[in-house]
Amino acid sequence: MAELQFREALRAAMTEEMERDENVYLIGEEVAEYDGAYKVSQGMLDQFGPKRIIDTPISESGFAGLSIGAAMMGLRPIVEFMTWNFTFVAFDQIVSNAAKVRYMSGGQASIPIVFRGGNGAAGQLGATHSNSVEALYSNVPGLKIIAPSNPDDAKGLLKSAIRDDNPVLFLESELMFGLRGEVSEAEDYTIPIGEARVAREGDDVTIVAHSKSYWLAMEAADELAKQGVEATVIDPRTIRPYPIDAVIESVKTTNRLVIVDESQPFGGIASEVGFQIQRECFDYLDAPVERVTAEDVPAPYAKNLIEAWMPSVDETIAAVKKTLYM
């Protein structure tokens, strides 16, 4: 094990995969000479040169589409978006091409590509820069979506994503790039896509939360423990395919579920998980499924407003208590 920042874990994953397979390249805005807008790719230009670490103009639609084409020809691109907010100008490439070409061609073509970058709100950045895109993209069949919460998962899952023969969307967070954690140094360390991690076990309630929200859930669980409430916390790590079985298993013992999800509430990840759980666990539930999400308005700038807008530890605790009729 080594202690790495989240960004270093991502870099390690990309570096190892690029050393392993010469068809892997990294492309995006400021990834090469600037060392990455958030320093994820720091030093990679020196190691791999400009053929494989490729700076682009601000042309997301162009370099996303170009890389989809390259992937159809057998390359394995890693496309870095400065943040996922800027993928909306590349939406068509991701949704119409990356997700659908294989299906439309009756399985003739495949698109082994990773799209990655920071997702979700990152402080006071205002409405255009605070989107959580998992709900939007997970609505589209044909895309795998990963949203890890810690450096170890980031490394193991990014390596799996790069090796996957399908389009994979990898959601990071500007607020987590500096997060430190123990990361496996095992040779060829990969984590299978689609497996949840049970981070904490308790009998009273299940809380499921991915990416930054996972840390809220853990904090809430610690606080609840002081009040005598023991929560199971599940980090799904993957949004599509969603590891719903792990949640079902847990809810069958705790009989209560709270979903923390920074997406907006209407048609969000929480809506989908809530639906599946009421269908699969109807007889086991002792309370309606609760969710904690962003507010159903665009992200505001003012400090107090964005704090109120974001899912919080307090809201999570309140939601848990509601399921316990406390």
Next chain:
Amino acid sequence: MAGTSTKKKAPARKRAGSKANGTAAFTPDVPDVQIFRQSGHTHESLGLSPETVLDMYRNMLLQRRFEERAAQMYGRQKIAGFLHLYIGQEAVSTGAVWAIRDTDPIITAYRDHGLALARGMGANEGMAELFGKIDGCSRGKGGSMHFFDVEKHFYGGHGIVGGQIPVGVGMGFASKYKEDGGCSLTFFGDGAINQGAFHEAANLAALYDVPALIIVENNAYAMGTSVERSRGDAQLYKQGYPYGMKTAVIDGMDLFEVYGAFKQIADDARGEADGQTKPYFVEVQTYRYRGHSMSDPQKYRTKEEMEAKKNEDPIVRTRLYVLENDLATDEQLDQIDEDVKAEVMASVEFAEQSPLPDISTMYEDVFVGDVPRVQ
């Protein structure tokens, strides 16, 4: 459609296309580019009174001092998020705004403080927005990147590179539709040329003869990427040709060049002389003195380059002009600076005093009218 002639009337300039289809020899199109650089303007030749020149000088200084103070307040964590400073580019905003009509709509990217202050937004409303307070120009909802003052025909403040360009063209389209004689001004950075939105909007503007100035503020860099490193052909002014637009290239470090150029092209775009509305592609060559945002190590450029550009400081140059032409004394200019600094300090005080937005305001302004939201 066979037999129907194209609805589009003769374009503003000669096109080679039709000839190329006939028997005549192919002659390449000759681009219509006007260069506004070292024109030898004086305030008199431009019809500017000494008072107006001093007003313009004051406005540039207001932008500069406002942002210097904002940077300081960012350091004190009174301001958060991204803060992109316009310092170095003030002649563009002031020159353009003074040249056009007060009702001509303006839209720009996230580097928006300068244009907002040029358009007459108060320093108070600007600073309060940066502080995220209720008296801010966008009620504390927008922040630095999303300044708005619709009453003054300033339509933002847009965070997605290139996203505002079609919208700006649409504002000109509305003017043509309503026949109100307006002309829209759409500003964006050199990096935004690389967005599809620019190319689609430019073509529509030309196709529909929209009275719109499509203005790239070429400040040499998009974050750490120079224009040379982002374009197959780095000569941005050529980007109007493919769409059949008239083109202007302007020295954006020279207040009088900017003013003179915008006066001429805005009037031409509204069709003042020929009754024909039309778009312009405008490259304003300028320079950003500060980093891209507040955390930019600026390793992509040399100290020498920055020093050389500082000699072109539009505010210093205007000051020299004023002194050399006896439009004001040193003391008078210092007094202007003192006044501006006091105005900016007062805006900091105003922003400090202004309350945080009430949480209930978070739910306002999503729709016109009451629409239920999901809880």
